Amino acid sequence: MIEFKGSKERDDYAQLGTKHPKLLDLLIDLAECVELMFKKPIVLTSVHRSQDEQDALYAAGGNKAPKSAHTTWEAVDLRDKIYTAHEIKFIEGYLNTKYKNDNKKPVCFNHTISGNVNHFHVYLQR
Numbered sequence: 001m002i003e004f005k006g007s008k009e010r011d012d013y014a015q016l017g018t019k020h021p022k023l024l025d026l027l028i029d030l031a032e033c034v035e036l037m038f039k040k041p042i043v044l045t046s047v048h049r050s051q052d053e054q055d056a057l058y059a060a061g062g063n064k065a066p067k068s069a070h071t072t073w074e075a076v077d078l079r080d081k082i083y084t085a086h087e088i089k090f091i092e093g094y095l096n097t098k099y100k101n102d103n104k105k106p107v108c109f110n111h112t113i114s115g116n117v118n119h120f121h122v123y124l125q126r
């Protein structure tokens, strides 16, 4: 099951099929896997961000905004606090083993934005 932090994430997700179908397929695959293994959903906490939204998010933490794959529809964030440490490791391993980026950047890693909770950043090149 795929759940959403709010209506913006739900609306963004509805556009993913045209913006980046491969990333949509990855999310459907992951949601099925996590349901089967752990009887839990995946929860999208962020999909698309404009560069202005990206700058504002990082300015709040006092950091300069890095160039983000969220601005090109190539990344989504997933809530991680609903999983155990073991489940988090499994999800990272599953995505990074099954999916690869040509630029060698990891498909999935756990990270923190200042003032925000930890989450999975899931990145897939077009």
Ligand SMILES: [Zn+2]
Binding pocket: 070, 075, 076, 077, 120, 121, 122
């Ligand atoms: Zn992210």
